[in-house]
Amino acid sequence: xxxxxxxxxxxxxPAAAAKPDDDKALPLRINxxxxxxxxxxxxxxxxxxxxxLRLTGTKFGCGVGACGACTVLVDGKAQRACVTxxxxxxxxxxxxxxxxxxxELHPLQQAWIEIDVPQCGYCQAGQIMAAADxxxxxxxxxxxxxxxxxxxxxCGTYPRIRKAIKRAAEITKEHAAREGGKx
Amino acid sequence: xxxxxxxxxxxxxxxxxxxxxxSGALIVGWRAAQAQTQQALPYLGARIEPxxxxxxxxxxxxxxxxxxxxxxxxxxxxxTSLPMLIxxxxxxxxxxxxxxxxxxxxxxxxxxxxxxxxxxGAGGSTSIPIAWKDLRQAGAAARWLLLVAxxxxxxxxxxxxxxxxxxxxxxxGTKLGYGELVxxxxxxxxxxxxxxxxxxxxxxxxGKPTPTVDAREIVTGQTEFGIDAYRADVLIAVxxxxxxxxxxxxxxxxxxxxxxAGVKDVLRIAGTKPGxxxxxxxxxxxxxxxxxxxxxxxxxxxLKIEWKPGPFADESSDGLRKRADELLRPANAGxxxxxxxxxxxxxxxxxxxxxxxxxxTVPFLAHATMExxxxxxxxxxxxxxxxxxxxxxxxxxxxxxxxxxxxxxxIEIRMTRAxxxxxxxxxxxxxxxxxxIAKQTDKPVKLLWTRDDDxxxxxYRPYCMFQMAASLDRKNEVTAWSMHCAxxxxxxxxxxxxxxxxxxxxxxxxxxxxxxxxNFDLSLLALDxxxxxxxxxxxxxxxxxxxxxxFIDEIAVALKQDPLALRLKxxxxxxxxxxxxxxxxxxxxxxxxxVFNAAxxxxxxxxxxxxxxxxxxxxxxxxGGYAAHALEVSAIDGxxxxxxxVCAIDVGRVVNPLGLEAQTIxxxxxxxxxxxxLAITLKDGKVQQSNFGDYPLLRMGQAPxxxxxxxxxSDKEPAGAGxxxxxxxxxxxTNALYAATQIRLRELPIGDQLRKxx
Ligand code: FES
Ligand code: FES
Numbered sequence: 001x002x003x004x005x006x007x008x009x010x011x012x013x014p015a016a017a018a019k020p021d022d023d024k025a026l027p028l029r030i031n032x033x034x035x036x037x038x039x040x041x042x043x044x045x046x047x048x049x050x051x052x053l054r055l056t057g058t059k060f061g062c063g064v065g066a067c068g069a070c071t072v073l074v075d076g077k078a079q080r081a082c083v084t085x086x087x088x089x090x091x092x093x094x095x096x097x098x099x100x101x102x103x104e105l106h107p108l109q110q111a112w113i114e115i116d117v118p119q120c121g122y123c124q125a126g127q128i129m130a131a132a133d134x135x136x137x138x139x140x141x142x143x144x145x146x147x148x149x150x151x152x153x154x155c156g157t158y159p160r161i162r163k164a165i166k167r168a169a170e171i172t173k174e175h176a177a178r179e180g181g182k183x
Numbered sequence: 184x185x186x187x188x189x190x191x192x193x194x195x196x197x198x199x200x201x202x203x204x205x206s207g208a209l210i211v212g213w214r215a216a217q218a219q220t221q222q223a224l225p226y227l228g229a230r231i232e233p234x235x236x237x238x239x240x241x242x243x244x245x246x247x248x249x250x251x252x253x254x255x256x257x258x259x260x261x262x263t264s265l266p267m268l269i270x271x272x273x274x275x276x277x278x279x280x281x282x283x284x285x286x287x288x289x290x291x292x293x294x295x296x297x298x299x300x301x302x303x304g305a306g307g308s309t310s311i312p313i314a315w316k317d318l319r320q321a322g323a324a325a326r327w328l329l330l331v332a333x334x335x336x337x338x339x340x341x342x343x344x345x346x347x348x349x350x351x352x353x354x355x356g357t358k359l360g361y362g363e364l365v366x367x368x369x370x371x372x373x374x375x376x377x378x379x380x381x382x383x384x385x386x387x388x389x390g391k392p393t394p395t396v397d398a399r400e401i402v403t404g405q406t407e408f409g410i411d412a413y414r415a416d417v418l419i420a421v422x423x424x425x426x427x428x429x430x431x432x433x434x435x436x437x438x439x440x441x442x443x444a445g446v447k448d449v450l451r452i453a454g455t456k457p458g459x460x461x462x463x464x465x466x467x468x469x470x471x472x473x474x475x476x477x478x479x480x481x482x483x484x485x486l487k488i489e490w491k492p493g494p495f496a497d498e499s500s501d502g503l504r505k506r507a508d509e510l511l512r513p514a515n516a517g518x519x520x521x522x523x524x525x526x527x528x529x530x531x532x533x534x535x536x537x538x539x540x541x542x543x544t545v546p547f548l549a550h551a552t553m554e555x556x557x558x559x560x561x562x563x564x565x566x567x568x569x570x571x572x573x574x575x576x577x578x579x580x581x582x583x584x585x586x587x588x589x590x591x592x593x594i595e596i597r598m599t600r601a602x603x604x605x606x607x608x609x610x611x612x613x614x615x616x617x618x619x620i621a622k623q624t625d626k627p628v629k630l631l632w633t634r635d636d637d638x639x640x641x642x643y644r645p646y647c648m649f650q651m652a653a654s655l656d657r658k659n660e661v662t663a664w665s666m667h668c669a670x671x672x673x674x675x676x677x678x679x680x681x682x683x684x685x686x687x688x689x690x691x692x693x694x695x696x697x698x699x700x701x702n703f704d705l706s707l708l709a710l711d712x713x714x715x716x717x718x719x720x721x722x723x724x725x726x727x728x729x730x731x732x733x734f735i736d737e738i739a740v741a742l743k744q745d746p747l748a749l750r751l752k753x754x755x756x757x758x759x760x761x762x763x764x765x766x767x768x769x770x771x772x773x774x775x776x777x778v779f780n781a782a783x784x785x786x787x788x789x790x791x792x793x794x795x796x797x798x799x800x801x802x803x804x805x806x807g808g809y810a811a812h813a814l815e816v817s818a819i820d821g822x823x824x825x826x827x828x829v830c831a832i833d834v835g836r837v838v839n840p841l842g843l844e845a846q847t848i849x850x851x852x853x854x855x856x857x858x859x860x861l862a863i864t865l866k867d868g869k870v871q872q873s874n875f876g877d878y879p880l881l882r883m884g885q886a887p888x889x890x891x892x893x894x895x896x897s898d899k900e901p902a903g904a905g906x907x908x909x910x911x912x913x914x915x916x917t918n919a920l921y922a923a924t925q926i927r928l929r930e931l932p933i934g935d936q937l938r939k940x941x
Contacts, residue, residue, distance in 0.1 A: 119849055
């Protein structure tokens with residue numbers, strides 16, 4: 001399996017976003033980097049990501065936790081950023097779609113491209129993050145388990161999402177087998 | 184959608200213009216010259232003004248090919264499929280092609296506004312049929328220039344050379360890469376006549392499954408949608424809108440809003456004046472401008488606004504239903520606007536053995552694009568920049584010009600990838616709002632709609648109630664068919680539709696079974712409503728197919744005939760029936776029958792089923808494409824489960840099978856989602872829905888695990904693909920539910936109707 005480097009990340013956070021000296025500031029990590037937040041603690045993570053850090057891969061779809069377009073991982077678990085106030089994130093580790101890949105495409109991203117899942121593409125970052133959470137808990141999900149992902153896709157890509165999750169599970173296994181073979 | 188405007192385009196000859204860019208790359212565009220004869224094209228044809236340079240192809244010296252994508256990518260796949268057409272005729276290796284989104288190509292001409300790139304809007308599934316006519320020529324002309332350049336270089340007549348994957352090849356095997364020929368080719372005169380296009384047997388790109396060009400950027404979160412656009416200094420704007428059409432602001436108290444940290448300004452914007460065409464902002468509103476989205480949202484919550492509700496404050500869904508009922512009484516028949524009348528329905532009814540009747544109702548629908556309306560706009564004294572998700576950039580340009588006074592040539596419009604369209608973005612009311620706000624400030628403004636804004640201020644799919652009747656003679660032949668539709672017609676306060684009949688985009692005169700039953704009556708009874716109406720995926724068909732294809736099933740039941748057999752019998756021998764509307768000029772009964780048969784074969788129609796299961800079938804001809812759905816369902820305790828979903832589709836020659844399959848899956852699921860759960864309802868003149876809790880799109884666990892797509896192989900002119908697979912999904916579902924439960928659902932959405940009964 002060929003691996004491909006990911007795109008360079010978006011420009012780094014503006015300096016104003018990180019003020020490590022401020023004691024009132026709330027420390028958190030996003031995609032492996034340390035940040036310190038000193039704004040309105042009730043502000044949902046979604047707007048910090050999108051407005052301040054310019055990490056716009058995380059999308060706004062409903063603002064009430066109903067669509068999943070804003071799904072990110074908080075300490076590895078899927079969470080809806082639009083209903084996650086900043087104050088709940090002290091010392092937590094947030095992963096967004098921009099940080100999912102680790103130098104190479106994540107198996108889910110590879111599978112998504114292979115199966116050609118996206119139509120408009122707007123929901124897909126959230127779908128992938130929800131699937132990442134699922135695969136972590138359950139490396140081999142069946143249709144019923146996959147069907148518990150409640151993210152909305154207005155374009156109706158669900159059947160290909162299912163196929164891509166299964167394909168990603170395979171890719172992960174292939175990787176593991178190769179790693180195992182090496183040692 | 185837009186295609187439904189049925190524009191007549193002049194036929195034209197195209198010739199190509201080539202020129203060198205600074206980088207030395209070859210740019211080939213094409214010009215269109217109007218022929219003397221003003222002859223309508225079967226499809227809508229790009230509305231191209233003469234003497235304009237369009238630019239689609241650039242070839243770098245290293246042989247890389249850059250192809251411009253002119254369309255609005257709303258998820259229908261045009262950013263992939265349109266460049267495929269150019270690449271095919273250019274004869275390059277698709278792997279060497281990079282696709283770049285083109286901006287809106289407005290150009291001033293001595294005859295008025297012109298289109299640099301041809302048709303860029305996305306509506307009516309017309310992108311492919313239009314591009315099939317012009318973009319292949321763009322590729323072929325570029326290839327011709329390269330051949331001529333090679334001919335001069337090798338001193339071999341061009342006729343003896345051929346091309347292959349980005350190279351010109353001589354009879355002795357000498358190979359010149361396009362990159363080596365760029366300089367010379369760019370200095371040549373363009374061809375004055377259309378070039379001969381490839382024999383489809385030689386296609387290497389058209390017809391091959393081709394993944395979305397943006398897939399990698401999408402799955403890594405790098406794609407910019409309109410809502411993601413950003414400029415330093417940008418102010419985020421959210422608007423508190425009048426909940427009533429033609430209502431107005433009485434007073435605004437923004438003191439608390441202005442205290443919110445980050446809020447910079449509070450401005451008023453004026454909506455459409457009472458009774459006027461909805462060309463600008465829909466309703467009056469108060470905009471809150473802030474340095475962050477969060478501040479803007481908090482500020483909006485703190486506004487105290489007193490509204491005057493206006494003339495539609497009493498409107499309700501119950502009232503609408505009562506008025507529709509009333510309109511459909513025989514006493515009102517005189518008010519019906521005839522859409523199509525053949526023979527004498529009354530006479531046939533009197534002579535009939537039996538007449539069966541049924542009434543079907545479909546609600547208002549919102550588009551609910553996953554990316555809500557948003558726009559980044561910067562208005563300065565003499566120019567405007569707009570970055571947004573659009574479907575109709577031309578309309579956006581017009582409305583910005585109307586609001587700001589900035590000449591259209593100074594309005595730069597960049598279309599981003601759009602998070603869905605479904606017809607919503609054919610209306611540029613959100614662009615008008617953005618312009619109204621931005622012209623009051625020097626800063627760039629990003630307007631954001633929240634989901635409740637979106638559901639409450641949409642251009643809705645018309646509400647329709649259909650009264651159907653069919654008369655049967657002693658031989659069980661259908662001798663008369665009538666379909667009276669009480670609807671809030673789409674043609675309402677829209678100056679672009681003012682020359683069109685009232686029923687345009689609500690009913691379709693030549694749709695099945697027109698022309699197949701001797702006595703036929705289709706008519707509209709217009710229902711008043713203040714609600715704005717718009718084009719919603721597969722306009723008209725998204726409602727009529729439910730009524731027609733449900734009623735055919737009811738007739739089959741009454742006649743104790745197989746629903747598929749009755750459809751095939753009505754279609755009869757394969758032949759062309761005249762079809763005047765969009766999708767015409769003819770309706771091919773053979774192609775329609777073929778998709779029914781293909782869907783039936785795939786689902787194994789007629790087999791014995793488990794007790795709780797039912798099979799349903801339905802089909803529709805939409806904008807030149809034929810689709811049939813066959814579903815297997817159950818509804819134990821009223822819980823609808825779609826066990827299998829099959830859609831057979833014939834859209835003529837397929838440009839990108841992977842894209843067509845995606846649109847067919849998506850259209851099917853959209854149809855099921857709509858039939859099961861979706862409705863916009865009114866109370867006290869206001870839309871009641873506010874988010875996905877009460878406008879519940881189907882989730883993955885409720886959707887069929889797979890949609891089995893059967894693509895009919897065809898060498899007919901290609902139709903588009905975005906809308907064809909929706910209309911018949913809805914009646915296929917209710918027909919299947921009837922088969923499973925013996926309960927006929929005549930009103931959408933299905934909601935908990937079955938749960939209440941079972
Ligand atoms: S935007 Fe967060 S769940 Fe919809
Ligand atoms: S791909 Fe468009 S919303 Fe999912």
